Amino acid sequence: MSKVLVTGGAGFIGSNLVDKLVAAGDQVTVVDDLSMGLITNLSKNRQVSFYQKSITNHDFMKKLLLQENFDYIYLLAAVASVADSIARPYETHQINQEANIYILEVIRKYHLRIKKLLFSSSAAIYGSNPELPKNENSTVDPLTPYAIDKFSTERFVIDFGKLYGIPTVAVRFFNVYGPRQNPKSPYSGVLSLISQAILHHSAFTLFGSGEQTRDFVFIEDVVQALLLLTKKSDLKYEVFNVGSGKHVSLLQVIKVYEKISGFKLKTNIRDERQGDIKHSYADITKLLAVGYKPKYSISSGLKLYWESLQN
Structure with a gap:
């Protein structure tokens, strides 16, 4: 049994992941402000602890991380709207980048021994680059605050991990349904x-x-990829496209x-x-x-x- 944190765990991708983690016998903690997620997406199961909180609540996140000592952390919480990021760039930046960096900083500062941290990035980072298909070494051209935050956080997660010995990976989601x-x-x-x-x-x-x-990539295939890159491999400091x-x-x-x-x-x-x-x-x-x-x-x-x- 592992102790797992899923931010954005009441959302579409997060809740499907939580189901699989619960089925594997894990103790899962979900942090979600329900701005997009639905509490009904989560099974009423003793293995799931739910907190309706924003990941920008630093005091809460720090306390939770220190108290629980998670084995695995999936950073899925985000304001995923490109239009929203254009209308409210600084506010969405707080969620899409700042809050995730703070989580890394708590792990670093308090030497938390996690087995793997995964950050969910996006194919939006490739922007209008015409090269097809997009591979992980394709030129990135993030055109919006959303894409900029996703790419910069992805780099932060990978390089911060390397620098401080925190096992991290990142994924770039294509069109999940x-x-x-x-x-x-x-x-x-x-x-x-x-x-x-x-x-x-x-x-x-x-x-x-x-x-x-x-x-278009079906949710079951996406969850397969997330578990493969965290619990089923020793891979770290790498970025992977997740698509069909x-x-x-x-x-x-x-x-x-x-x-x-x-x-x-x-x-x-x-x-x-x-x-x-x-x-x-x-x-x-x-x-x-x-x-x-x-x-x-x-x-x-x-x-x-x-x-x-x-x-």
């Missing part, structure tokens, strides 16, 4: 928005031709989803948005080399997602 994705989020994933449109027979707004491609390694256009996704759901999606077509990236997908060679095996195609993943929405 699946059960518990919050459609009410103003920055919800496009698949979540398509799902809601089909579910409620409402119109979906398609920006541009629909030919833009993305690397495949790219699919929005038009293809809509076609597959219509087939699975049996409904025709109503679309409102608008001009493509300025700054939207046309094509993006991950080179996952590095992750495959350490034993990652993505199991879900866009069809099998969407089928499970659609079934979860029916319930």
Whole structure:
């Protein structure tokens, strides 16, 4: 049994990870301010301790870290909205960078013996770099406060870890989808928005031709990667893309989803948005080399997602 901290653990990715940790017999502590996460995402289980707190609450975080002596720490809490980071750059910086650095500083200062700390970064750091597929050594071009914070925190986590002997890794998520994705989020994933449109027979707004491609990766594959890089390997001081390694256009996704759901999606077509990236997908060679095996195609993943929405 391990003691595990998951920040942002009531959110989409976090709560799916918590389920797997609980199933493995771990004692899990979740810190989430519920600005995006939902308490209903967490099972009422004695193995889960929940605190509705912001990770920017330094006194609380310090006390928790010193009291619990965690084996594993997953830093998933973030304001994931690019638009939000543009509107409130300093406020989102406090959450997306500052709070994470403070956690590292407590670990360093008090010589906490953790087995692994994982930070969740984003494919947004690649920006408008046209190189495809994106690999971990591709040029980064973070274009927004969100992407800047993700990249700089990623570097901090890796190099701070090296400098002070704290075992750290970082992951760059591509387009994650699946059960518990919050459609009410103003920055919800496009698949979540398509799902809601089909579910409620409402119109979906398609920006541009629909030919833009993305690397959609199912949540179960993402959790597999997180556990592989923390509990199932001794890897440290490295960054990994987490995606499916495949790219699919929005038009293809809509076609597959219509087939699975049996409904025709109503679309409102608008001009493509300025700054939207046309094509993006991950080179996952590095992750495959350490034993990652993505199991879900866009069809099998969407089928499970659609079934979860029916319930």
